[in-house]
Amino acid sequence: SRLPLPPGPPNLPIIGALPFIGPMPHSGLALLARRYGPIMFLKMGIRRVVVASSSASARTFLKTFDSHFSDRPSGVISKEVSYNGQNMVFADYGPKWKLLRKVSSLHLLGSKAMSRWAGVRRDEAISMIQFLKKHSDSEKPVLLPNLLVCAMANVIGRIAMSKRVFHEDGEEAKEFKEMIKELLVGQGASNIEDLVPAIGWLDPMGVRKKMLGLNRRFDSMVSKLLVEHAETAGERQGNPDLLDLVVGSEAKGEDGEGLCEDNIKGFISDLFVAGTDTSAIVIEWAMAEMLKNPSILQRAQQETDRVIGRHRLLDESDIPNLPYLQAICKEALRKHPPTPLSIPHYASEPCDVEGYHIPGKTWLLVNIWAIGRDPDVWKNPLVFDPERFLQGKMARIDPMGNDFELIPFGAGRRICAGKLAGMVMVQYYLGTLVHAFDWSLPEGVGELDMEEGPGLVLPKAVPLSVMARPRLAPAAYGLH
Numbered sequence: 093s094r095l096p097l098p099p100g101p102p103n104l105p106i107i108g109a110l111p112f113i114g115p116m117p118h119s120g121l122a123l124l125a126r127r128y129g130p131i132m133f134l135k136m137g138i139r140r141v142v143v144a145s146s147s148a149s150a151r152t153f154l155k156t157f158d159s160h161f162s163d164r165p166s167g168v169i170s171k172e173v174s175y176n177g178q179n180m181v182f183a184d185y186g187p188k189w190k191l192l193r194k195v196s197s198l199h200l201l202g203s204k205a206m207s208r209w210a211g212v213r214r215d216e217a218i219s220m221i222q223f224l225k226k227h228s229d230s231e232k233p234v235l236l237p238n239l240l241v242c243a244m245a246n247v248i249g250r251i252a253m254s255k256r257v258f259h260e261d262g263e264e265a266k267e268f269k270e271m272i273k274e275l276l277v278g279q280g281a282s283n284i285e286d287l288v289p290a291i292g293w294l295d296p297m298g299v300r301k302k303m304l305g306l307n308r309r310f311d312s313m314v315s316k317l318l319v320e321h322a323e324t325a326g327e328r329q330g331n332p333d334l335l336d337l338v339v340g341s342e343a344k345g346e347d348g349e350g351l352c353e354d355n356i357k358g359f360i361s362d363l364f365v366a367g368t369d370t371s372a373i374v375i376e377w378a379m380a381e382m383l384k385n386p387s388i389l390q391r392a393q394q395e396t397d398r399v400i401g402r403h404r405l406l407d408e409s410d411i412p413n414l415p416y417l418q419a420i421c422k423e424a425l426r427k428h429p430p431t432p433l434s435i436p437h438y439a440s441e442p443c444d445v446e447g448y449h450i451p452g453k454t455w456l457l458v459n460i461w462a463i464g465r466d467p468d469v470w471k472n473p474l475v476f477d478p479e480r481f482l483q484g485k486m487a488r489i490d491p492m493g494n495d496f497e498l499i500p501f502g503a504g505r506r507i508c509a510g511k512l513a514g515m516v517m518v519q520y521y522l523g524t525l526v527h528a529f530d531w532s533l534p535e536g537v538g539e540l541d542m543e544e545g546p547g548l549v550l551p552k553a554v555p556l557s558v559m560a561r562p563r564l565a566p567a568a569y570g571l572h
């Protein structure tokens with residue numbers, strides 16, 4: 093190609109543009125994009141990377157060039173945490189990936205499967221609310237992200253393997269949250285071994301060693317769950333769960349092969365890693381924003397009181413009647429997308445895009461975070477203002493991958509496999525919390541810290557610790 097490479101920062105020998113990116117890649121790359129434009133090319137160590145930082149450039153890569161960029165890059169860390177690329181998140185686009193997506197959509201994440209499992213989501217919401225109600229008597233703050241991750245993991249555990257995996261205040265739930273957090277921080281870290289192989293074996297940041305240890309712990313948790321599940325098969329005669337269906341699935345991919353043990357383990361670990369912290373993080377940020385802006389919380393509670401009253405809990409079927417709650421969720425996904433740089437895509441072959449040449453073996457990063465804060469699209473992008481989704485052209489914006497101004501779940505063929513589940517869990521669990529309790533900061537905490545933490549996902553650096561005070565009629569909590 094005679095076309096030039098897209099503009100980008102200078103690439104230094106060996107380390108490329110790493111020093112210009114800084115410790116938080118999503119915000120560092122967003123700053124660079126202001127200077128070099130919405131399609132930017134740079135090197136991270138030896139890796140070639142193209143970064144899309146506007147809605148138009150995201151559309152170009154995820155719609156026009158979707159099939160070209162639909163693989164995942166393989167690195168030391170991704171191999172360690174993905175059963176060697178045999179799971180869904182890190183598999184290349186191909187027969188195995190298609191089979192995993194089909195099976196998960198049919199039995200868990202598609203719209204029909206989602207309605208089948210509404211009862212499980214309700215049970216776990218009630219369990220979370222009852223725990224909070226009892227806890228509120230102690231007048232102690234609660235660590236909201238831990239409680240949410242526990243609820244999400246229980247929903248997944250019960251649907252996937254008929255097992256409630258954690259108790260709300262058990263040590264295991266706390267350890268699980270820590271493990272997921274560390275895995276996601278590790279996956280987001282610039283692993284020197286991947287970027288600068290020449291010095292990689294030194295493992296200067298200790299990332300590889302840590303990830304290997306974490307992966308062993310996570311694998312042993314998944315293996316234990318699988319063994320327990322096989323032992324209790326008799327109890328589920330005639331009433332198979334997701335894992336029974338996946339293990340017993342005769343389905344074959346286009347290559348004539350079925351799912352192997354690594355695919356199944358990878359699939360289960362995908363559900364726990366990709367499906368718990370992501371939704372929990374959005375709810376945590378939304379609550380933090382409302383604690384900073386109490387009038388938003390009050391308006392949301394007035395809406396729930398008007399639609400639901402104070403004598404029963406919120407039900408999933410109430411959500412279509414709660415437009416302000418929906419707007420709050422969209423606003424949280426805009427300002428705090430849980431995967432700020434999405435998950436990297438990869439193109440092995442070269443191509444020409446918008447007048448630029450993109451060489452083969454290039455990673456694609458879509459800066460979802462920068463797109464949600466683009467001042468050319470969003471008025472006052474740093475202000476948390478759900479109102480923006482209630483009127484004008486933004487009222488029609490849908491976050492499910494069709495409107496590129498707001499793509500928290502990505503778009504195109506690699507779009508989040510759990511986008512329906514993610515959206516429902518965020519709306520239902522956030523709405524339930526807002527409706528059932530009044531929220532405040534613990535005594536002595538003046539200003540709420542809103543710093544972002546590092547990693548593949550974007551948590552609050554300081555986990556949200558809050559006081560909950562029941563606000564419904566006592567019978568609504570179903571404790572007597």
Ligand code: HEM
Pocket residue numbers: 180181182248362363366367368370371374429430431434435436500501502503505506507508509510511513514515518
């Ligand atoms: C609010 C919640 C969630 C958000 C914002 C979110 C966001 C994302 C994003 C941005 C991607 C990468 C898309 C791409 O590569 O272009 C992704 C992938 C994925 N997500 Fe989610 N996610 C959420 C919840 C969930 C849930 C609940 C599950 C499952 C239970 C899930 C399972 C997955 C899987 C399996 C993939 C990999 C898909 C593939 O590579 O084909 N996610 N998610």
